Amino acid sequence: MVSNAEVVVVGGGLEGLAIAWALADRGVRDVLVLEREGLCSGGTAKSSSIVRCHYGVASLAAMSQRGVELFADAEEILGSDVGYRRTGYAVGVGPENADALRANVALQQSVGVGVREMSAADMRELWQGMYVDDFATFAYEPDGGRGDAYLLGMAFGSRARELGVRVRQQTPVTRLLTGDDGRVSGVETAGGERISAGTVVLANGPWSVALAEPLGVDLPVWAQRAQIVMVDPGEPLGEVPVFSDLVSLQYVRTEPSGELLFGNSDHSTPEYADPDTYRNRADDSFVEMAGEKLAHRFPSWAEPRMITSYAGCYDVTPDYNPVIGPAEVPGLFLAVGFSGHGFKLAPAVGRLVTDLIVDGVSGDPAIPAEDFRLARFAEGAPLVSRNPYAGAGQMR
Ligand SMILES: Cc1cc2nc3c(=O)[nH]c(=O)nc-3n(C[C@H](O)[C@H](O)[C@H](O)COP(=O)(O)OP(=O)(O)OC[C@H]3O[C@@H](n4cnc5c(N)ncnc54)[C@H](O)[C@@H]3O)c2cc1C
Numbered sequence: 001m002v003s004n005a006e007v008v009v010v011g012g013g014l015e016g017l018a019i020a021w022a023l024a025d026r027g028v029r030d031v032l033v034l035e036r037e038g039l040c041s042g043g044t045a046k047s048s049s050i051v052r053c054h055y056g057v058a059s060l061a062a063m064s065q066r067g068v069e070l071f072a073d074a075e076e077i078l079g080s081d082v083g084y085r086r087t088g089y090a091v092g093v094g095p096e097n098a099d100a101l102r103a104n105v106a107l108q109q110s111v112g113v114g115v116r117e118m119s120a121a122d123m124r125e126l127w128q129g130m131y132v133d134d135f136a137t138f139a140y141e142p143d144g145g146r147g148d149a150y151l152l153g154m155a156f157g158s159r160a161r162e163l164g165v166r167v168r169q170q171t172p173v174t175r176l177l178t179g180d181d182g183r184v185s186g187v188e189t190a191g192g193e194r195i196s197a198g199t200v201v202l203a204n205g206p207w208s209v210a211l212a213e214p215l216g217v218d219l220p221v222w223a224q225r226a227q228i229v230m231v232d233p234g235e236p237l238g239e240v241p242v243f244s245d246l247v248s249l250q251y252v253r254t255e256p257s258g259e260l261l262f263g264n265s266d267h268s269t270p271e272y273a274d275p276d277t278y279r280n281r282a283d284d285s286f287v288e289m290a291g292e293k294l295a296h297r298f299p300s301w302a303e304p305r306m307i308t309s310y311a312g313c314y315d316v317t318p319d320y321n322p323v324i325g326p327a328e329v330p331g332l333f334l335a336v337g338f339s340g341h342g343f344k345l346a347p348a349v350g351r352l353v354t355d356l357i358v359d360g361v362s363g364d365p366a367i368p369a370e371d372f373r374l375a376r377f378a379e380g381a382p383l384v385s386r387n388p389y390a391g392a393g394q395m396r
Pocket of ligand 1: 014015034
């Protein structure tokens with residue numbers, strides 16, 4: 001069987017479906033999404049889905065801000081609730097990072113983010129019982145909070161289908177096809193079907209590497225295992241903000257049930273993994289470390305207990321930032337390497353890829369496409385925070 005599409009998107013996760021939606025929303029409706037399993041069954045299903053604009057890279061802060069704007073109007077734009085809850089987002093740093101935090105707050109404000117610096121006393125008001133004496137200062141985003149990457153991805157997929165996009169699940173792409181001119185001309189699926197396409201977008205996370213490699217496109221993307229522990233704090237926490245603790249290197253967010261999601265922000269010893277066979281539960285040593293970090297930060301909890309745990313994989317790049325844009329092979333676009341922070345960027349990723357396919361340039365002056373070019377690695381010009389936090393890993 002032979003079929004075709006103007007654009008084929010490989011990967012029906014959050015980013016692929018955001019791209020399909022944004023293309024269709026701009027009138028490019030001959031789009032085919034090919035997903036090897038079920039929609040949003042990859043990294044998206046494991047996302048902590050934290051909404052924050054706290055970055056030291058202006059374009060990333062602006063992309064998150066576009067995400068917040070879409071989440072707030074999701075019912076109107078996508079026709080469904082995407083789980084966005086405006087609980088607020090706070091980040092705390094020690095004295096060595098206070099100046100960097102202030103510089104980052106100013107950078108975020110310059111691209112329109114609603115964020116302010118706040119004191120330890122303010123933090124204690126937002127979260128009673130938190131031990132705050134080892135923090136120097138905090139930043140607070142009232143519009144931050146939590147979302148739901150799965151709901152968002154499915155909402156993009158649903159709206160894209162309403163606009164005419166075709167989606168095929170259980171359809172792994174096994175090979176990219178090229179014409180005599182070297183241009184990517186389509187894909188071949190595991191069923192042997194050849195689908196011709198004007199443009200192919202790789203939005204399949206760490207699995208993109210194997211498809212790009214035969215074309216000489218070397219994607220520096222690895223799967224990095226990320227463990228999560230769900231905790232019953234043993235007491236009602238009420239409406240507390242999502243919190244990034246850059247002293248103990250942990251992040252916490254509440255579930256509507258009152259349970260607490262714990263994630264580790266210490267990436268100093270990354271565990272690279274096979275995204276198809278990694279261990280899907282937290283290790284005992286991780287659970288122990290989570291218990292110690294939580295006990296330090298929340299000493300008033302009488303009897304916290306672990307409810308469950310799981311693990312996912314980030315698709316990380318050397319600078320922990322995504323690759324978005326054309327590959328050196330004509331006809332091929334990339335949207336990969338989201339490095340554990342692609343959830344709230346997704347609405348802007350969809351728009352950026354669409355602008356690049358249709359116009360060849362970003363339509364948003366605050367989001368220059370050059371920032372995300374693949375060539376930055378070969379050029380030795382990684383995309384890094386203008387105001388990095390000492391000892392706080394690569395994540396912001
Ligand atoms: C534990 C964890 C916590 C996270 N927390 C946050 C957070 O708090 N905030 C935030 O912003 N981000 C967070 N993220 C990151 C965010 O969730 C991801 O960046 C985003 O969901 C990735 O979407 P994706 O579409 O790129 O990848 P995926 O969801 O992995 O989608 C890729 C899809 O491609 C499919 N595929 C693979 N190969 C093929 C093929 N050959 N043919 C067809 N289909 C194929 C896969 O089956 C998969 O469905 C987190 C991620 C993890 C793992």
